[in-house]
Amino acid sequence: MKKKITIVDDHVLIANALGEIISNFKNFEILSICESGQVLMSSFEKGNIPDVVLLDVSMPIMDGFETAKWLKENHPDVLVMALSMQDDESSLIKMIKNGAKGYMLKNIKPDQLEKGLNILINKGRFFPEWASDKIFNSLLDDDKDAPNSIFLSDREIEFLKYTVSEMSYKKIAEKMYCSPRTIENYRDSLFQKLNLKSRVGLAIYAMKNGYGTE
Incomplete structure (x- = not known):
């Protein structure tokens, strides 16, 4: 059975294009596309609960950080994969602290996205090498004392x-x-x-x- 994915991104064209790409993946299908965290909340209230939420970090009104935190508190079994244009450490660490189990950049290729989603489903987390390095360094700094x-x-x-x-x-x-x-x-x-x-x-x-x- 294919895993259901909900895309949350305020850029409608990007979200729809991403949905078309994922629709061609063997193990996944699109459940819904939401323009904001608030729309996602309404979708969940209607019973449209996916296995994975692909979550844009930068959104107006209710951004990715707030949305990830809401998901963590209310639907902890839903896996959150953050999508961002930026690879800055502060956004990465904040998303992880708010419950994200994965983090990918929007400039990735379709096969990299498919691979990342499969690893996320099978192992419960996915972070590319650049993200893992930042997480490791951050935790070393936090734990050094x-x-x-x-x-x-x-x-x-x-x-x-x-x-x-x-x-x-x-x-x-x-x-x-x-x-x-x-x-x-x-x-x-x-x-x-x-x-x-x-x-x-x-x-x-x-x-x-x-x-x-x-």
């Missing part, structure tokens, strides 16, 4: 080691012989103790403090 005296339990440390791997949380749960819910508890506890908000942050902390995978 993290205290080393924080107490971590043996199980939290074991989980922390696995965050560096490519394993999903479900696979980590199997490896640690516990439930996915327990893994979520370890993750949330570490988020609070280390003042972090993402698995990338946990992985960077693990690497910086000598926790490697087994």
Whole structure:
């Protein structure tokens, strides 16, 4: 079954052109095209809920940041892929903090967009190399003064080691012989103790403090 996509962009011609391109992708179909975050909210209220929202960052009235935050708070299962003309670090990090699971530039080629969408669906996130570098550098800066005296339990440390791997949380749960819910508890506890908000942050902390995978 094809995954449904909603495009949110105030430039109607661009949005329609993007819709035509995506309509030719094997695994995706267009559910709706919205001109603003407010129109998207109305669409959701009518039950038109997609698997993925392709979200323009720069929009009047209700921009991409506000829209992403609303989606995060009200429809956290919907994957948000931000689309932007700019590759500045501040917009990238702000979109991620507001719940975006992917970030792509509007000058990408159709095959790159299709590849990115497939990775987003299969892995739950997609960031091209340039974006990953900016995220990594930003998190390193945020974490460079993290205290080393924080107490971590043996199980939290074991989980922390696995965050560096490519394993999903479900696979980590199997490896640690516990439930996915327990893994979520370890993750949330570490988020609070280390003042972090993402698995990338946990992985960077693990690497910086000598926790490697087994």
